[in-house]
Amino acid sequence: MFRHALQAVAFLSEDKITAKVELLKKTFTWTDAEVGIVVSKCPQVLSRNKESLERRSEFLISELGLEPAYIAYRPALLTYSLEGRLRPRCYIVKFLKENGLLDHDRDYYNTLSISEKVFMEKFIFPHKEAAPHLTQDYANACRGEVSARFSFT
Known part of the structure; x- marks a missing residue:
């Protein structure tokens, strides 16, 4: 330090x-x-x-x-990239919560601080059947292209 x-x-x-x-x-x-x-x-x-x-x-x-x-x-x-990490992961968590695929009291820090591999294993892969587009939407969000599915009201 x-x-x-x-x-x-x-x-x-x-x-x-x-x-x-x-x-x-x-x-x-x-x-x-x-x-x-x-x-x-x-x-x-x-x-x-x-x-x-x-x-x-x-x-x-x-x-x-x-x-x-x-x-x-x-x-x-x-210290995390706003466009490459914070926004895309938060879009995924919001999407999962709003579609009943994730409990609503999920801690954002734990979601944002884990490695990319662990994030994919915990938040993307388990929902392949319920949300088959999630992997591609997340990849697009990491490139700055936000899916219409991530439009929350």
């Missing part, structure tokens, strides 16, 4: 680190303590640019409905 922390702040001045901390507080409505938790668990978040953090905040808080404190204790969520 020390190596990651050093890499995150090696080329940032104290003013830039302070500005990044303020940006995190404002973007995610975190307290000083929550920002401290985030930076101690995932110092590379300091190297993320403003737009990247804002897009992740918008998706995780506004679209998924996750609480800021939930994200603060799971800052790895901020």
Whole structure:
């Protein structure tokens, strides 16, 4: 972790680190303590640019409905690709929930943090009969092409 922390702040001045901390507080409505938790668990978040953090905040808080404190204790969520991992996996989970193929209290962090192989084994392959299009829809979503089946109201 020390190596990651050093890499995150090696080329940032104290003013830039302070500005990044303020940006995190404002973007995610975190307290000083929550920002401290985030930076101690995932110092590379300091190297993320403003737009990247804002897009992740918008998706995780506004679209998924996750609480800021939930994200603060799971800052790895901020390191995953928004278009290549977060959105596609969330589309799959929403689709499965809405079609009664998955229980509604599934934890998003566990879904997002597992490897691609495990995700496929747990969320795609078991539903091949009920949703034969799921494998292709997921592959398309990972490329940024969102299936009409993933349009939720």
